[in-house]
Amino acid sequence: MIRKLSLSNFKSWSSIENKKFEKLTGLFGTNSSGKTSLIQFLLLLKQTIASSDRTQVLNFGTDKDPVALGSYRDVIHNHLQEQELSFELSFDLNESIDIKDTEEKSKVLFSANKLNFGCNIFEAKSKRLCLNSLFYSFSDNKFTMKKNKEKNTYTITSQPTSDKKQFKFTRTRGRIWELPAPIKFYGFPDQVRTYYQNAGFLFDLQLELEKQFSNIYYLGPLREYPKRQYNWVGMQPSDMGQRGERVIEALLASRLNNLKISRGHGRKSYSLEQYVAYWLQKLGLIDSFRIEEVGNGSNIYNVLVKKNKNSSEVLITDVGFGVSQILPVITLCYYVPEGSTLLIEQPEIHLHPSVQAGLADVFIDAIQKKNIQIVLESHSEHLLRRLQRRVAEEKVNNDFVKLYFCSNDTTQSKLTNLEMDLFGNIINWPDNFFGDEIGEMTAMNEAIIERKMKK
Numbered sequence: 001m002i003r004k005l006s007l008s009n010f011k012s013w014s015s016i017e018n019k020k021f022e023k024l025t026g027l028f029g030t031n032s033s034g035k036t037s038l039i040q041f042l043l044l045l046k047q048t049i050a051s052s053d054r055t056q057v058l059n060f061g062t063d064k065d066p067v068a069l070g071s072y073r074d075v076i077h078n079h080l081q082e083q084e085l086s087f088e089l090s091f092d093l094n095e096s097i098d099i100k101d102t103e104e105k106s107k108v109l110f111s112a113n114k115l116n117f118g119c120n121i122f123e124a125k126s127k128r129l130c131l132n133s134l135f136y137s138f139s140d141n142k143f144t145m146k147k148n149k150e151k152n153t154y155t156i157t158s159q160p161t162s163d164k165k166q167f168k169f170t171r172t173r174g175r176i177w178e179l180p181a182p183i184k185f186y187g188f189p190d191q192v193r194t195y196y197q198n199a200g201f202l203f204d205l206q207l208e209l210e211k212q213f214s215n216i217y218y219l220g221p222l223r224e225y226p227k228r229q230y231n232w233v234g235m236q237p238s239d240m241g242q243r244g245e246r247v248i249e250a251l252l253a254s255r256l257n258n259l260k261i262s263r264g265h266g267r268k269s270y271s272l273e274q275y276v277a278y279w280l281q282k283l284g285l286i287d288s289f290r291i292e293e294v295g296n297g298s299n300i301y302n303v304l305v306k307k308n309k310n311s312s313e314v315l316i317t318d319v320g321f322g323v324s325q326i327l328p329v330i331t332l333c334y335y336v337p338e339g340s341t342l343l344i345e346q347p348e349i350h351l352h353p354s355v356q357a358g359l360a361d362v363f364i365d366a367i368q369k370k371n372i373q374i375v376l377e378s379h380s381e382h383l384l385r386r387l388q389r390r391v392a393e394e395k396v397n398n399d400f401v402k403l404y405f406c407s408n409d410t411t412q413s414k415l416t417n418l419e420m421d422l423f424g425n426i427i428n429w430p431d432n433f434f435g436d437e438i439g440e441m442t443a444m445n446e447a448i449i450e451r452k453m454k455k
Contacts (some may be wrong), residue, residue, distance in 0.1 A: 001373045002042075002212075004090035006118070009077040013035040019415055022402035023367045028384065028433070029375045035377045035412030038406075039218075039343050041087070042375075043067045044075075045185070046213045054183045057121060057129035060449040066218050066242060072123045072184030079410070081123050084132065088118035091212050094339040098140070099201040101117055109167070109201070110139035117209055119185050131182050136205045140164050143202060145182055153178035156199065158194065160390060170197045207340055217336050219244060219328055221346035226316045226324035229294065230301045239336065244328025248303060250335050251276065251291060261334055272334055279330050280305075283358040285323050288313070325350040329359070333366035333374070341373040348380040360386035381434040398422070405430050415423035 001022075001455040007016040014256040028033040043066040061253040069075050070216040076083055092259040093113045096218045101107040116137035124130045130152075135144040135223050140162040145154050154176065169440045175195040183189060187206055192199050237246040253402070254272035261275040270278060277289035294298075303316040305323065316324055329347045336342065348356040362373050378384070384403070390396050403418040407430070419427040 001092045001094075001339070002089060002375070003092050003114075003405045004088075006088040007038075007041065008086045009080075009083045009290075010085060010161050011040050011075055011077065012408060013037060013075050013415075016414040016415055019404070019417070021373070021375065023373055024363055024396075024401050025373070026378070026384065026387070026389070026401070026403045027375070027406055028418075030401065030408070033408045034415075035406045035408040036345065039345060039375070039377055040067045040069065041071065046067060046216050047182055048216075049182070049186070049210055049213045054187070057131060057185050066074065068116055072129060072193075076123075079374070080098060082283045086118070088116065091209075092117045093208065093212075097204065097208060099139075099204060102198050102200065105391070110141065111140035114138075115205065115208055115212075117186065117232055121185060134182055134186060136209075137161060138203070139203055141167055143205070144296070146180070146189065148178065151178070152181060154181060155179065155231075156188075156196070156202075169199050171195065172197050174330045200269060203386070215337065215340045217332060217340055218242060219332055219345070219347075221311050221349055222347070223325050225321075228302075228315055230291075230303065232301055233299050240328040240332045244325075244450040247331050248291065248301065252301065253333060255291075256368060259335070261427055268327040271438060272331070275334055276327070276330050279362055280323065280326075283326070283355050283362075285326070285355060287311070322351050324354065326355065326359070330362055333362060333372070334370060336370070337374060338371045340370075342378045344374060346378060347376060347381055348378060353382045354453055356380045356382040357386040359383055360390065361375060364390060364400075367400075379434075388420065391420060391422075391426075392424035404424055405433065 002021045002378060004413050006022065007013055007021050007171070027038060029035050032402050044058060044060070047061055047065045048056070049069065051059040053059065057443060059065070060070055067329050073081050076085060080403070091114065093115055096111060096113040097109040098108050098426060101109050107339070108341045117135070119134035120132040121129055122132055131147065133144060140160055141158055141164070142161050143156065143157045143158050147154055156169060157170060158220065172195055174408055177195065178191045179191055179195065182407055186209055192202060203283050217239045219240055220242045230248040232249055232252045235249050236257070240247045240250060251273050259272045260269040261272060262269050263372040273291065280286050280289050286305045290304050292302050299332055304313045304315055305319055306313050306321055326347075332342060333346075347359055351359070367374060387401055387403075391398065391401065398420055403420065403426075405416045407414050407416065416428070416430065421427060
C-alpha cells in the first residue's frame with residue numbers, strides 16, 4: 001500500500017512533498033490540472049519494472065503499454081532537460097520483512113513492515129538516462145547507491161536514520177573495484193553480491209519494491225463497448241485490461257476458481273459473479289445479471305440482464321450503456337488479490353448521478369472486504385458528497401479517506417489537501433470546485449426577473 005509520495009519535475013508538477021495516501025485516496029480538480037499525470041507517474045514506474053530491458057532507466061512506453069509518455073524531454077517539468085527527475089515513495093508492506101545476519105543465521109539484523117524508496121534521475125550528454133542516486137530506507141537504516149563524480153561508477157553506503165548503531169558493508173577480500181550502474185531506476189547490479197560479503201539483503205528490498213508495483217492494477221477512463229457475444233477458452237487475466245476489455249474473462253475465470261466474497265458473519269458467501277450482480281441491482285441499474293454459455297463446449301458466452309423484475313431477459317448490449325461501463329470497475333475491486341492498489345480514472349463516466357454516489361459505497365465495501373487501496377481520479381461531485389456523508393455517519397473515518405484538489409496556475413500544478421472534519425465537512429473548499437453553483441443560480445434568477453419586467 002502506498003503511504004506517501006514526493007515528486008519533483010514531472011510534467012506539470014514542479015514539486016510535491018510528502019503527500020499522504022490512505023485506503024481511499026481521491027484526486028479532484030479541473031481539466032489539465034495534473035490529476036492524470038500522478039497516475040501516469042505510478043504507471044511509468046510499474047511498466048519500467050515489468051520491462052525486460054535492464055539497461056533502460058525508465059520505460060516511457062509504446063501504444064501497447066499502460067502509458068506512452070514519449071521521452072525525457074516530454075515528461076520533465078517545462079521541458080528543461082538539464083533538470084533532475086526525483087521522487088520518493090513510502091509503502092506499508094503486507095507482511096513484515098526479516099533480514100537475517102549472514103554470519104549468525106538465528107540473528108535478525110533488520111525487521112520492519114514499512115519501506116521507503118527514492119531516486120534522482122538525469123539525462124546525460126549521450127541522451128541516455130542515468131541515476132545520480134537511489135536509496136532504500138528500512139528498519140531505521142538508509143542504504144544508498146550513489147554515482148561517483150565524473151565517473152560512471154557507483155558506491156553503496158549505509159547510515160542510520162535513528163540513534164541505532166550504523167550498519168557497515170564489508171568488502172569481499174580482493175574485490176576492491178567500484179560498482180557499475182544500477183539496473184533500471186531501482187535495482188542493484190549483480191556485482192553487489194560479489195563485491196560485498198553482507199549486502200545480499202539489498203536484493204530482498206529490491207524484490208519487495210517489485211512486489212508492491214506488481215500489486216498495482218489500472219483501469220482507464222475510456223472503457224470498451226459491450227459485445228453481443230464473448231469468447232472464452234479458459235484465460236485467467238490478472239486484471240480487467242486498461243479499457244475493461246477482459247471483464248467477462250475475469251468473471252468466468254473467477255467462476256472456474258470458485259472465488260468467493262464474504263458477506264459477513266452468518267451470511268452465505270457470494271461468488272464474484274453474484275456479488276457483482278448484487279451491486280448492479282443495489283445501484284438501481286438492473287434487476288439481474290448472469291453469464292451463459294451459448295452451447296455446451298462452444299466457448300461462446302452471452303451476458304444476460306433484466307432491467308426490472310417484469311421485463312424480459314436481454315443481452316447487455318440492449319440495455320443502458322452505463323451497465324457495461326461500471327461493470328469493469330466493480331469487478332476489478334473484488335477480483336484483485338488482497339493488499340492490491342487500484343488506480344482508477346473517472347469511474348463515474350456515463351453514469352447517472354445517483355449511481356456515481358453509489359460508487360463511493362462500492363469502493364468503501366471493497367476496501368473493507370478485500371483490504372485493498374483505491375486511488376481514483378474523478379470529476380464527480382456526487383461521489384465526493386457520498387464519501388463526506390459516510391464520514392459524517394461514522395461508516396468510515398478521516399484516516400480511511402484522503403482527498404486532494406489539483407489546480408494549475410499555468411506554470412505548475414498544485415496539490416491541496418482537502419481538510420475534512422469529523423462531520424464530513426470540507427473546511428477549505430476551493431473556489432469553483434465543481435463550478436460556480438451560486439453564480440449560476442444568481443444569473444438564472446436575474447434572467448427570470450428581467451424577463452418578467454419586460455412583460
